[in-house]
Amino acid sequence: MLQLVNLSKDYSGRVLFANISWHLRKGERVALIGENGAGKSTLMKIIAGLEESSAGDIQLAKGARAAYLPQDGIVSSGRMLFHEARSALSELLALEEELHRLGQELEQMPHDAAGHDLLLTRYGELQEQFRHRGGYTMEAEIGTVLKGLGFSKENWHKDCGEFSGGWQMRIALARLLLQKPDVLLLDEPTNHLDIEARNWLEQYLCSYPGSVILVSHDRFFMDQVCSRIAEVWNHTIADYHCSYSSYLIQREERVSALREAKRLQDEEVQKTEDFIRRFRYQANKASLVQSRIKQLEKVERIELPPERKKIRFQFPDAPKSGRIVLELQGLTRSYGSNVVLNKVDLTVEKGERVALVGHNGAGKSTLMAVLAGGEYQEGSLKPGHNVVADYFAQDQANVLDATRTAYDELYSDCPYEMVPKLRDILGAFLFSGDDIHKKVGVLSGGERNRLALAKMLLRPSNLLLMDEPTNHLDLFSKEVLLDALKGFDGTVVFVSHDRYFVNGLATRIVEVGEGKLIDYYGDYEYYLEKKSGELDTPPTSGRPAKQAVETTAAITGVSELPPQNKEDRLKDREEQKRRKKEEQAKEKQQQAIEKEIATVEQKIAELEAEMNRPGFFDDPEQGLAAGEQHTALNTKLEELYAQWESCA
Numbered sequence: 117m118l119q120l121v122n123l124s125k126d127y128s129g130r131v132l133f134a135n136i137s138w139h140l141r142k143g144e145r146v147a148l149i150g151e152n153g154a155g156k157s158t159l160m161k162i163i164a165g166l167e168e169s170s171a172g173d174i175q176l177a178k179g180a181r182a183a184y185l186p187q188d189g190i191v192s193s194g195r196m197l198f199h200e201a202r203s204a205l206s207e208l209l210a211l212e213e214e215l216h217r218l219g220q221e222l223e224q225m226p227h228d229a230a231g232h233d234l235l236l237t238r239y240g241e242l243q244e245q246f247r248h249r250g251g252y253t254m255e256a257e258i259g260t261v262l263k264g265l266g267f268s269k270e271n272w273h274k275d276c277g278e279f280s281g282g283w284q285m286r287i288a289l290a291r292l293l294l295q296k297p298d299v300l301l302l303d304e305p306t307n308h309l310d311i312e313a314r315n316w317l318e319q320y321l322c323s324y325p326g327s328v329i330l331v332s333h334d335r336f337f338m339d340q341v342c343s344r345i346a347e348v349w350n351h352t353i354a355d356y357h358c359s360y361s362s363y364l365i366q367r368e369e370r371v372s373a374l375r376e377a378k379r380l381q382d383e384e385v386q387k388t389e390d391f392i393r394r395f396r397y398q399a400n401k402a403s404l405v406q407s408r409i410k411q412l413e414k415v416e417r418i419e420l421p422p423e424r425k426k427i428r429f430q431f432p433d434a435p436k437s438g439r440i441v442l443e444l445q446g447l448t449r450s451y452g453s454n455v456v457l458n459k460v461d462l463t464v465e466k467g468e469r470v471a472l473v474g475h476n477g478a479g480k481s482t483l484m485a486v487l488a489g490g491e492y493q494e495g496s497l498k499p500g501h502n503v504v505a506d507y508f509a510q511d512q513a514n515v516l517d518a519t520r521t522a523y524d525e526l527y528s529d530c531p532y533e534m535v536p537k538l539r540d541i542l543g544a545f546l547f548s549g550d551d552i553h554k555k556v557g558v559l560s561g562g563e564r565n566r567l568a569l570a571k572m573l574l575r576p577s578n579l580l581l582m583d584e585p586t587n588h589l590d591l592f593s594k595e596v597l598l599d600a601l602k603g604f605d606g607t608v609v610f611v612s613h614d615r616y617f618v619n620g621l622a623t624r625i626v627e628v629g630e631g632k633l634i635d636y637y638g639d640y641e642y643y644l645e646k647k648s649g650e651l652d653t654p655p656t657s658g659r660p661a662k663q664a665v666e667t668t669a670a671i672t673g674v675s676e677l678p679p680q681n682k683e684d685r686l687k688d689r690e691e692q693k694r695r696k697k698e699e700q701a702k703e704k705q706q707q708a709i710e711k712e713i714a715t716v717e718q719k720i721a722e723l724e725a726e727m728n729r730p731g732f733f734d735d736p737e738q739g740l741a742a743g744e745q746h747t748a749l750n751t752k753l754e755e756l757y758a759q760w761e762s763c764a
Contacts, residue, residue: 193277
């Protein structure tokens with residue numbers, strides 16, 4: 117599908133990659149990873165034809181097309197959302213227009229007029245082409261994509277200019293998915309998506325007919341979608357034919373082997389250099405010295421991939437709090453007529469790690485702001501005994517003072533006894549040397565987020581309220597933050613759209629939506645199973661009965677508790693996986709039969725068109741052979757339909 121031949125790219129003498137030779141097969145889904153600045157986005161732009169390479173060539177399969185979705189910067193306006201999405205199907209729309217024109221001509225033309233048959237044949241061919249390419253289902257497909265990406269039907273008739281930046285990128289993604297390019301290039305496609313939209317996109321890409329290359333900081337997303345990892349490092353691409361989780365293991369093994377090989381090579385080079393220095397000026401050793409010099413020149417030095425910089429920190433020890441950390445009773449929060457939280461009850465207990473989930477606009481950030489002491493109209497919010505809360509807002513990085521340096525920003529909010537530790541804290545978050553004197557205004561999104569997180573280490577707290585703390589953090593920084601929060605001995609309530617992060621941290625899921633809170637005691641995987649209705653085991657509490665009853669009674673809506681018997685739960689999951697595999701196999705078989713049906717129907721249509729040609733039956737043998745072939749094809753078609761029905 118795609119071949120890179122000796123591809124090179126440099127900017128003003130700075131080499132991004134050199135002499136890359138790499139290929140992509142049809143249907144492959146590849147995650148492109150590497151350090152910030154390694155050239156991932158640049159490589160995708162070159163493949164899409166948006167940038168020129170310095171040298172080398174890109175070869176796409178004949179007739180194939182590549183299309184690229186950037187991280188941000190795309191804005192649409194002046195057209196209704198549905199029409200904007202529909203405009204992506206320009207070729208189908210052109211076919212539809214031609215069919216309409218031909219239909220009008222046929223209506224006005226007498227049946228016995230010259231050229232009527234030719235026009236009718238052309239109309240039939242276009243109609244079949246239109247049907248085969250999904251013309252009659254394109255409206256439904258547009259609706260499926262828009263709904264999957266989180267657009268409600270009420271928004272379909274809004275002007276695109278009314279949507280904010282994040283939703284603008286969803287519009288751009290919808291257009292790209294509807295175009296179905298042969299090579300789909302996605303740069304951080306999940307950045308502006310909530311969990312539900314990520315789940316939908318994940319399933320869509322898993323069944324995408326073309327090839328996909330994507331850059332993502334969502335580990336769960338890559339594990340589910342990609343079966344190949346391409347790492348951009350040291351000006352080239354290293355391939356791993358596995359999932360991202362397996363890649364981490366394989367890469368470490370590969371780097372360890374490289375380190376050992378480099379150690380042995382360095383020892384050998386050192387010995388050779390010592391020999392040359394020792395005998396360079398001895399005439400009787402001149403030939404040996406020259407031989408060793410030539411030998412040294414031929415050595416191909418082993419290069420190690422750059423060491424990844426990681427933030428390293430742990431939260432201060434949490435002061436002891438009471439068993440109940442927060443309690444909401446009958447709380448209502450509304451904005452005008454829009455009731456976001458409607459008389460909700462919620463109890464958060466010591467040591468819990470609660471994830472708030474729900475689609476964009478469901479009220480997660482509103483609830484988080486209320487928990488942090490924000491306004492509400494009715495009900496009550498009672499903090500527990502000796503609760504010391506720290507709040508990380510969704511826009512926390514934006515409330516930093518852009519005119520201060522990184523050091524001064526921390527210093528301005530620092531207790532006296534923590535001042536000597538400020539440089540250590542900044543160093544743990546990758547601000548070292550002159551970096552601590554950078555103005556906040558020139559820091560990247562990831563750097564500002566790290567600085568905002570660093571401020572949470574200045575004072576000990578026992579309740580962390582964190583709204584999207586993983587925004588703008590790379591994969592490795594997310595991992596370190598996850599480890600730090602797992603080691604935190606207080607209580608955490610958080611919002612995140614990173615499913616790996618949620619699943620790794622949460623001990624309880626609270627779904628926010630339609631003004632209500634629905635509770636699930638378990639990790640994110642358990643929540644998904646319950647939502648999909650795959651677990652049939654009646655829920656029982658893993659906590660003491662009295663405590664479970666008290667807590668469940670404090671929740672508005674349905675409270676779901678995980679099964680007590682882990683063996684039963686594991687058996688359920690195995691059974692679900694087995695059923696899912698069977699369903700996938702059946703679906704795959706159906707798709708193969710449908711494809712064969714389409715092929716046979718096409719052959720029948722072509723044969724009938726040939727048989728309708730004037731003078732075709734003038735040759736009896738030709739007519740007999742065509743009749744037999746027509747009968748055989750129709751018999752085959754009936755068999756295929758029977759097979760399809762048995763799979764349904």
